[in-house]
Amino acid sequence: MRTRLSLAFLDTATPGVRQLASAVALVVALVALAVIPDIAVEVPLVLGASVMIGLATLAAIVLPWERWNDRWTLVIPLVSLLAFGIFRLGTGGATSVFASLLLLPVVWIGAERGRICVAIAGVGTAIAMALPYLVGAQAWVPQQGVRVLFAPLIFAMVAAVVNELAAHGRRQVAQITELAREQERLLEELRGAEGFNRSVWNAIRHQAVIITDTCGRIVEWGPGAERLLATSRHDAVGRSAVEFLQPAGSEGSHGLEFESLLTLAEQDEIADGLEVRTSEGDLVPVDVTYTARLDRDGRALGYILVAHDMRQTREAARLKDEFVGSVSHELRTPLSSVLGYLELARDDEAGLSETQSHYLAVADRNARRLLALVGDLLFVAQVDAGRFPLELERLDVRRVVRACAESAVPTASAAGVTVSVEVPEHAVEARADAMRLGQAVDNLLSNAIKFTPAGGSVTLTVAREGDELRIGIADTGLGIPSEEMRRLFTRFFRSSTSTRQAVQGVGLGLNITRAIVDAHGGRIDASSVEGEGTTFEIWLPALGA
Structure with missing residues (x-):
């Protein structure tokens, strides 16, 4: 050479x-x-x-x-x-x-x-x-x-x-x-890309971007993190990312491992219910998303965490809920008055023609639907405000399920849907609020009937499995697309199936049902195959015999 x-x-x-x-x-x-x-x-x-x-x-x-x-x-x-x-x-x-x-x-x-x-x-x-x-x-x-x-x-x-x-x-x-020329050209492109990336990096000021190694130690601290947490890059690099994060309401005790944070963000795509503590000691509610940082062979070098400041979002949600609760409360009184006068008018059937009676019946039906919607909105406002009253008692769940099925028979018959109940002979008891639990089952049963074509069936089951009891509502209806299952219990969410079939509703029923189940210390699961049917399961802590 x-x-x-x-x-x-x-x-x-x-x-x-x-x-x-x-x-x-x-x-x-x-x-x-x-x-x-x-x-x-x-x-x-x-x-x-x-x-x-x-x-x-x-x-x-x-x-x-x-x-x-x-x-x-x-x-x-x-x-x-x-x-x-x-x-x-x-x-x-x-x-x-x-x-x-x-x-x-x-x-x-x-x-x-x-x-x-x-x-x-x-x-x-x-x-x-x-x-x-x-x-x-x-x-x-x-x-x-x-x-x-x-x-x-x-x-x-x-x-x-x-x-x-x-x-x-x-x-x-x-x-x-x-x-050498090619290297110089690549170096020039690299300098340009580095300058561009640096400009983008410096422009991210409304989200706290934190880059860590695989153990959660901070290797880079964005301008948005400096702004949100009032902590300089020099003071943050080298520390653990979870030093700045804590579950909401933990009062300074972190109680959060880095692996738990990643698992939470991976399962839900967004880890919410977290707070960051600034250098001044202020607590800021945040949602955290993350992405793995990979090398060219696909091995993880670390993670990129993005903390979103939720103060404005939470405040807007609070104001919205206050507005909805206030409006709903103000609507309830005149609606009750309207229903009262409609009932008085319908009682005087001798003085009404057949057409007038029909008009009053339609007005009464729609007023009651509006009153039910107002009740749902008030219930949601109560849940958000933490004022969710329950009258718990030792309750045989079979009785609640049978009552809900009997109430749904007229609607199901009119739709050509068969409703059947399968319950064990012995009592299946839980500590529950009969009215609220019945409301949850009614919501699921009503949806099942709405989305099941004529000739289909809906089956209600009750069973005890270990320390839990299960209430199942299975239908042979239209089903729910798999990509929409994640948002199923989101407030005001309506599936594409309900939109295509023009099924009435505002998307509060499932959200209310989950709130009721959560308040009982239980959980709710859903599975569906589009075109074959949907199954909901309510799991509650069971009481001993």
């Missing part, structure tokens, strides 16, 4: 630098002539050769060779080759010890581009070697003729090797140059 690059240097260096070797070699030869008295010297020839080398060196340095074709630079080594031939002639001719000087211009000529340079080196060397015989300074001797033929051949072979190595060197230099 080093040889090839050094030979490539002969191709890229200036003529003055390349000629420097011949000039130095001539000076060394002249010093040798002065030191060694036994060498026969013809002063005019040696002086002439020295002048030629000097002029060639001066020309190599002074003339603007870069303006001309590269081939013109061959004039300098050819002049040097002839000068060294004359120098050889003046220091003994065929017996001169300075024949090796011819090698220097030969190397220069051989390093030039093209195979023709090898031939030029061989012919030039042959002329230089034969110069004593061409000018008649020495008589032709067959033994010397062999040298005249053999030496140029050797020099030509040297020129050929140099030419090949120089070509390889030039190609490597070209490749290295191209790689």
Whole structure:
């Protein structure tokens, strides 16, 4: 590699630098002539050769060779080759010890581009070697003729090797140059991308972006984190991310492991119910999302946590709930009055025509639907405010389920849906509020009937399994798309199935049902296959016999 690059240097260096070797070699030869008295010297020839080398060196340095074709630079080594031939002639001719000087211009000529340079080196060397015989300074001797033929051949072979190595060197230099350009281009792109990423990073000021390693130690702390937590990057890097996070209402006790945070965020996509404590001691409610930080092989290097400031969102939700609760409360009184007067009007059936009775029945039905909606809104407001009253008692759940099924029979019959109940013979008891639990079952049963086409069926089951009891409501209806199951219990959410079928409702029933079940210390599960049906299961702590 080093040889090839050094030979490539002969191709890229200036003529003055390349000629420097011949000039130095001539000076060394002249010093040798002065030191060694036994060498026969013809002063005019040696002086002439020295002048030629000097002029060639001066020309190599002074003339603007870069303006001309590269081939013109061959004039300098050819002049040097002839000068060294004359120098050889003046220091003994065929017996001169300075024949090796011819090698220097030969190397220069051989390093030039093209195979023709090898031939030029061989012919030039042959002329230089034969110069004593061409000018008649020495008589032709067959033994010397062999040298005249053999030496140029050797020099030509040297020129050929140099030419090949120089070509390889030039190609490597070209490749290295191209790689350097490509590297510079990539570095420029990398600098641009880094500047862009830095600009984006600095622009994220309304979310706290925290980058950690796999153990949860902070390795980068965004401007938004500095703003939200009033903590500088210098003070945050190296600490655990959960030092800044705690469950809401934990009063300073974190009670949160980094793995638990990731599991919570992974399951729910957003870890809510958390707070961050600023350096001033203020608590800020946040939701946290995270993304794994991967290397190019897909291995986790750490995590990117994004904490969203929920103060404005929570305040807006609180104001909305207050507004809904206030409006619902104000609507309930006039609605009750309307229903009372409708009932009085319908009692006087003797004075009403059939059409008038029908109109009053429609008005009464819609007023009751509106009153039920107002009741749902008030119930939701009570849940949000933490004022959710329950009258708990020892309750046989079978009785609640049978009552709900009996109440739903007229609606189911009108829709062509069969309702069946499967309960065990022995009591299945829980500590529950009969009215609220009945409301939860009614909501699920009502939905099942709405979304089951005529000819379908709805089955209610009650069973005890270990320390829990299960209330199941299974239908053979339209089902719910799998991508919508996650949002099923979200307030005001209506599935695409209900939208397509134009089923009445505002999306509060399932949210209210889950709130009731949660208040009883239970849980609710749902599974569905689109086009086959849906199953809801309420699980409650069971009481012993």
